[in-house]
Amino acid sequence: MVLKGAEELAVPAEAARQARSDARTRQLLEAAARLMERSGSHGVSMQAVADEAGVSVGLIYRYFANKQELVQGVILGVLDDMARLIPAAVAPEADPVRRMVAAFSAYCRVVDDNREAVLLTYRESHTLDEEGRRLIKDLEVRTAQPLTDAIQEALDRGLLMPVDTRILSYDLLLIAHSWSLKHWYFAPRMTFEEFVASQSALMLATAVHPDHRDTYADLLGAPA
Template identity: 45%
Template structure:
């Protein structure tokens, strides 16, 4: 029983349950502040954004923002990193659920990527519009996250080439870049495409254009029938 009690108590005397609750509160508060920052930057742009406007949007004090972020640049970087980490962390699990067929994994990856775009349209637009504002270190971190994000779909394409399901002349990096841009288009041009397509229809239409450029003709009809 002493061992169990020790396991429940941290080195500073706090319980593991208290630590977990504190971590959830910090995560929730940080999410609240980042959501407010994205909303304000979407309206005003980064350079016109003030800490007071951020505080008013989030319904907190300016001092609380400074507790979590050192300055405006830190907030911008955190907002961009946040969306890129969602892409990185959620893509592979969605693809794993698609089974062993690498083309079906690729389709599932594109759907999930586009779904994250749909759920974070303002943040995606913000990334395009404001990432150039970051310093060299921030831009380098963004580049690395983008490479990590592309990894699962790139590996699926290479596996599909090896399996003879995708043409050998398909360049994996270019193909992944094109798929990512198609998904980003839902955020960048949603004001236009949203009047014609629902989200699922948009994803299906993009897949029906993208897959014929990659999949061997003998297998194309089967994959299109499952979209």
């Protein structure tokens, strides 16, 4: 949620107004997100958003200049959530390779919890303007940061084969997204846990240096 911070907490009345305004903004964005994840931004009218939020149409325009701004708020909100959730979900593993796996499965879990939201970002990003798209890219790269960091550290310690960090980390990000993008393909063939385990095993089989394979035998388990 990208909300203006209350700049002057010195004035309590002002702060209270700011808080109520933020709450309304959140309420509207949540209602819009709920609907748009189902039907896409074009399938949802401002009236429908108002109804879902239990307010009148006119009120939306007090908080968003127009529909495009509302849509942008929804998408950036979704991505912002992920940019917060994913770093937070990364287990504080000491070993870099184990942290890679932890970061990847955390990413998958967040994707699984927000499958429709992930789809929404792929479907609707192009409706945003230049500035909006720049923000999206920044946020997405940021969600991959924990993964990138873990890979880089594992590389530095000689635990991995020489791989291109930029490629491996983005491939993993994309594979995590694929649990949402290609749910119709994966879900009938395996459970979520099997998906994460198999993909992790595949990644480690790729990347871990042969000298250190034994250390991670527990993670490399035979693919389902």
